[in-house]
Amino acid sequence: xxxxxxxxxxxxxxxxxxxxxxxxxxxxxxxxxxxxxxxxxxxxxxxxxxxxxxxxxxxxxxxxxxxxxxxxxxxxxxxxxxxxxxxxxxxxxxxxxxxxxxxxxxxxxxxxxxxxxxxxxxxxxxxxxxxxxxxxxxxxxxxxxxxxxxxxxxxxxxxxxxxxxxxxxxxxxxxxxxxxxxxxxxxxxxxxxxxxxxxxxxxxxxxxxxxxxxxxxxxxxxxxxxxxxxxxxxxxxxxxxxxxxxxxxxxxxxxxxxxxxxxxxxxxxxxxxx
Amino acid sequence: xxxxxxxxxxxxxxxxxxxxxxxxxxxxxxxxxxxxxxxxxxxxxxxxxxxxxxxxxxxxxxxxxxxxxxxxxxxxxxxxxxxxxxxxxxxxxxxxxxxxxxxxxxxxxxxxxxxxxxxxxxxxxxxxxxxxxxxxxxxxxxxxxxxxxxxxxxxxxxxxxxxxxxxxxxxxxxxxxxxxxxxxxxxxxxxxxxxxxxxxxxxxxxxxxxxxxxxxxxxxxxxxxxxxxxxxxxxxxxxxxxxxxxxxxxxxxxxxxxxxx
Numbered sequence: 001x002x003x004x005x006x007x008x009x010x011x012x013x014x015x016x017x018x019x020x021x022x023x024x025x026x027x028x029x030x031x032x033x034x035x036x037x038x039x040x041x042x043x044x045x046x047x048x049x050x051x052x053x054x055x056x057x058x059x060x061x062x063x064x065x066x067x068x069x070x071x072x073x074x075x076x077x078x079x080x081x082x083x084x085x086x087x088x089x090x091x092x093x094x095x096x097x098x099x100x101x102x103x104x105x106x107x108x109x110x111x112x113x114x115x116x117x118x119x120x121x122x123x124x125x126x127x128x129x130x131x132x133x134x135x136x137x138x139x140x141x142x143x144x145x146x147x148x149x150x151x152x153x154x155x156x157x158x159x160x161x162x163x164x165x166x167x168x169x170x171x172x173x174x175x176x177x178x179x180x181x182x183x184x185x186x187x188x189x190x191x192x193x194x195x196x197x198x199x200x201x202x203x204x205x206x207x208x209x210x211x212x213x214x215x216x217x218x219x220x221x222x223x224x225x226x227x228x229x230x231x232x233x234x235x236x237x238x239x240x241x242x243x244x245x246x247x248x249x250x251x252x253x254x255x256x257x258x259x260x261x262x263x264x265x266x267x268x269x270x271x272x273x274x
Numbered sequence: 275x276x277x278x279x280x281x282x283x284x285x286x287x288x289x290x291x292x293x294x295x296x297x298x299x300x301x302x303x304x305x306x307x308x309x310x311x312x313x314x315x316x317x318x319x320x321x322x323x324x325x326x327x328x329x330x331x332x333x334x335x336x337x338x339x340x341x342x343x344x345x346x347x348x349x350x351x352x353x354x355x356x357x358x359x360x361x362x363x364x365x366x367x368x369x370x371x372x373x374x375x376x377x378x379x380x381x382x383x384x385x386x387x388x389x390x391x392x393x394x395x396x397x398x399x400x401x402x403x404x405x406x407x408x409x410x411x412x413x414x415x416x417x418x419x420x421x422x423x424x425x426x427x428x429x430x431x432x433x434x435x436x437x438x439x440x441x442x443x444x445x446x447x448x449x450x451x452x453x454x455x456x457x458x459x460x461x462x463x464x465x466x467x468x469x470x471x472x473x474x475x476x477x478x479x480x481x482x483x484x485x486x487x488x489x490x491x492x493x494x495x496x497x498x499x500x501x502x503x504x505x506x507x508x509x510x511x512x513x514x515x516x517x518x519x520x521x522x523x524x525x526x527x528x529x530x531x532x533x534x535x
Contacts, residue, residue: 056452077458085456092446093453095478105475109458139482153457 001067001082001160001192003030003053008062010048022048024216025062030161035183035193037203037224040213046196047088049213050163053194054083081110084159088166088196090150094138099130099149102138106157124152128182144175151179162186164195168202180206204228204237204257225255242266281341283401289331290402294411296518300525301399307529308388308395316532317387323528324394331402341397342390349386356382409434410512413503427503439487446483450476 010023022045030036030053040046051057052064055071064071071079087093096102100121107117125131128148138146151167164183168176183193183206197203203210204224211221220227228240236244239262240255247253250269256262284290289297311317328338362377400408413430420426451461454475461472500506 051452054456056456077460080456080458087449087453087456090453092483093450093475093479095475105454105459106457109460157458 002032003083003161004028004065004068005049005052005059006063006065008049008052008059008064010045010052010057011060012048014060022216023052023059026213026216026218027062028211028218028221030192030194031209032160032192033187033190034208035187035195035206037207037210038194038196038213039198039200039203039210040219043215044213045216046213047165048216050085050165050194050196053161053163054080054085056080056085077109081106081157082159083161083163084154084157086151086154086162086164086167088169090153091138091143091146094146094150094153097137098135099125099138099152100134103134103149103153103156106153110157120156120158121152124156125149127155127185128152129178144171147171147175148179151182159191161192161194164193166196166198168197168199176202200228200235200237201239204239205259224257228257229255281397281400282404283333283337284404285332285402287330287332287402289327289398292402292521293512293514293518294403294407295414295512295514296521297399297403298408298411298415300521301395303522303525304395304529305392307525307532308391310529311388311532312384313535314383315535317384317391319535320528320532321387321391323524323531324391324398327524328394328398331398333398333401338394338397338401341393341401345389345393349389352389353382353386356385405437406434407510407512409437410508410510414512427506431503435491439484442487443480443484447476447480450479450483 005026005028008023008026009021012018012020012022026045026049028049038046038049048057052059055064055076058072066074066079066082094102096105103121103124104117107120112120121134122131125134125148128151130145130148130152133141133145133149138149147167151164155162167183168179171179180202183195186193187208207224209222210224210227212219212227220230228236229244237257239257239259243253243256243262243265246266246269250273252272253265253269256265308320311320357374357378358372360375360378360381363375363380365373365375366379367374403411409430412433413426416424416426416429451459455461459472459475461469464472
């Protein structure tokens with residue numbers, strides 16, 4: 001499915017003295033089968049933006065299109081199933097006595113038979129590498145393990161688009177790597193992933209496209225190389241900064257973004273100068 | 275900024291700047307004294323004086339009148355009980371076995387006025403005093419009871435912490451609600467039992483979160499050297515000036531007027 005925001009504005013507490021414009025006219029497409037990263041500072045409107053993708057928030061003006069149709073005309077429950085949204089620190093919303101039951105919460109709301117629910121729970125937990133945790137209580141495990149289960153809880157709906165708000169915030173490096181691997185695997189399996197992040201290094205590793213938000217407007221969007229090399233600033237992944245430094249002496253460096261690309265470039269430069 | 279936090283109505287007025295202790299004692303005196311007023315002229319005088327104080331507090335009539343909304347059914351109910359079941363005085367009206375007597379009308383009107391004035395006084399107190407100042411004031415006023423082992427400081431501290439965390443928990447509840455809505459939770463529709471069960475995915479994490487917060491707060495307080503009320507000073511010192519004496523004095527004068535009339 002293809003999602004599109006068209007000139008979306010969102011104002012909180014409209015018509016009160018506490019009015020805040022969180023989005024000021026954002027137009028953005030989410031293409032099927034891509035990993036789209038949304039980056040931006042605190043208060044730039046990232047979280048507000050993603051809640052429009054499944055209409056948990058409705059635009060104050062502008063529209064959200066799902067495969068070209070106005071999202072407001074679609075069934076909300078159906079839309080929220082097809083666009084799975086994982087909030088920031090999703091483990092704070094775990095509630096069932098065991099992880100398996102928590103993950104089963106969403107599929108149970110979809111009128112599936114019990115076998116189907118079970119197989120979805122198993123698949124979702126397996127995808128996140130949390131199968132062995134199924135029968136444990138959510139309140140006895142570490143933050144990283146609880147995060148995996150919370151994400152499985154949304155994945156069990158088998159959404160066409162998975163939206164994650166800062167999925168790696170506060171995780172240890174190993175779990176973070178694994179989670180980025182899951183995001184890649186979901187895309188490689190034909191899914192679409194939108195994720196919000198503060199961490200440009202991880203964006204450089206997995207994103208197919210990057211959208212930079214600033215004070216409720218899009219400052220830049222496009223392929224990671226286009227966005228990160230567009231302006232010289234400290235706001236670029238470490239790989240890009242290293243490549244920029246190297247390019248001062250070796251103009252043939254080009255525009256590598258991911259760690260592997262940058263490594264290959266550096267290797268090429270070293271071999272060429274030998 | 276948060277309208278749900280009590281009924282505090284921020285404004286700059288001579289009433290807002292009064293010492294909370296002055297306002298609390300004035301309100302207490304007023305409420306007790308109300309029961310001594312026993313004539314229409316007295317009630318009119320007291321209500322007029324209170325209205326003048328409300329005007330001085332610069333709280334617009336609209337928000338102030340909203341304080342009466344929750345008690346309106348109570349007033350109507352008690353007043354109608356007095357109206358129909360009192361057996362005093364002459365019969366004014368009667369339909370079959372229902373009769374309205376003169377004494378009943380009198381009692382109903384007085385009772386309704388008393389409740390409304392009581393609510394108005396309490397409303398004025400909470401509207402002009404920030405919740406935390408109110409808690410501080412209560413602590414000071416209750417501190418003589420410490421001699422009788424009443425934990426005045428602890429009660430005030432618990433009150434202010436509870437008040438402080440109402441908006442925080444409100445936000446958390448909202449966040450959890452949207453997170454569960456994204457997983458297909460439906461909070462509307464169904465019978466009472468179904469609705470109560472639908473709330474479970476919100477209440478469980480909210481409670482767990484509240485306990486976690488309480489733990490963290492206790493740790494933060496201890497790490498900053500909190501060890502109870504003994505010898506503890508305040509960030510906002512309350513100062514009881516001569517002007518503050520005017521509040522209880524005014525309450526007494528208004529009621530004296532009301533009783534005499």
